[in-house]
Amino acid sequence: MAETVAERIAQVIGERIVSGELAPGTPLRQDRIAEEFGASHVPAREAFQLLRAQGLVINEPRRGMRVSPLDPASIQEIVEIRAALETLALKLAAPRMNAASFEKIEQALAAGDQAKSIAEWEGANRSFHRALVAPCKMPRLLTMLDDLQLANSRVIFAATRSAGWRPGSNHAHRQIVNALKNRDTGKAAALLDAHIRGLERTAGDGAHDVRRTDGRGNLDISIDRESSHNLGKGRY
Numbered sequence: 001m002a003e004t005v006a007e008r009i010a011q012v013i014g015e016r017i018v019s020g021e022l023a024p025g026t027p028l029r030q031d032r033i034a035e036e037f038g039a040s041h042v043p044a045r046e047a048f049q050l051l052r053a054q055g056l057v058i059n060e061p062r063r064g065m066r067v068s069p070l071d072p073a074s075i076q077e078i079v080e081i082r083a084a085l086e087t088l089a090l091k092l093a094a095p096r097m098n099a100a101s102f103e104k105i106e107q108a109l110a111a112g113d114q115a116k117s118i119a120e121w122e123g124a125n126r127s128f129h130r131a132l133v134a135p136c137k138m139p140r141l142l143t144m145l146d147d148l149q150l151a152n153s154r155v156i157f158a159a160t161r162s163a164g165w166r167p168g169s170n171h172a173h174r175q176i177v178n179a180l181k182n183r184d185t186g187k188a189a190a191l192l193d194a195h196i197r198g199l200e201r202t203a204g205d206g207a208h209d210v211r212r213t214d215g216r217g218n219l220d221i222s223i224d225r226e227s228s229h230n231l232g233k234g235r236y
Helices: 003-021 030-036 039-051 072-096 099-113 118-136 138-164 171-181 185-206 223-233
Strands: 057-060 062-067
Touching: 003 039, 003 138, 030 039, 039 057, 039 118, 072 118, 072 185, 099 118, 099 171, 118 138, 118 171, 138 185, 171 185
Parallel strands: none
Antiparallel strands: 057 062
């Protein structure tokens, strides 16, 4: 099915939010978005609704549409929901996995190992997590997980902007895959749960002051370099 104008706008704006090009709290004006993409106000408005459904923008009374905040409470919510839903999806997917499933997973792992930038690594990271759960064959669940993965990516990009990024190994990812190949679904799910919760631990323990905000309720993430290095080790 061909991509609609609204979907194209939402994808581009969403990637700008995830990468941090559009910071938390940034106002989004419908007329300017429509002008940039050479579209009418209708697809621009529809794009905003798609972004709201993904949790990337909010509509505040008397302030209009803005980029969603990224604060400690938001991070905790992302982690808790994603851990619950992704482990559920993995348990449903594991019995359905075949050689083709594992080939897609291995391709994502290889892409992560070969990544030369945080953008390349995060793309591979998203592909890996999608490949893990795709065999569950539950479209609504997969859509929710895609949205949560985008929110997860915002945290990763925010952390690496402060501390930089260095390539590492996909050790945590490999452990999950090995458990799945051994048909130990319970171990794989437990490893995945710990793996996802590593994001909250790094944001809490690796930050110099996780409770410091920028004055608008958004987290001022200052991850130390050791914690940032974990981002390149397949930890999220």
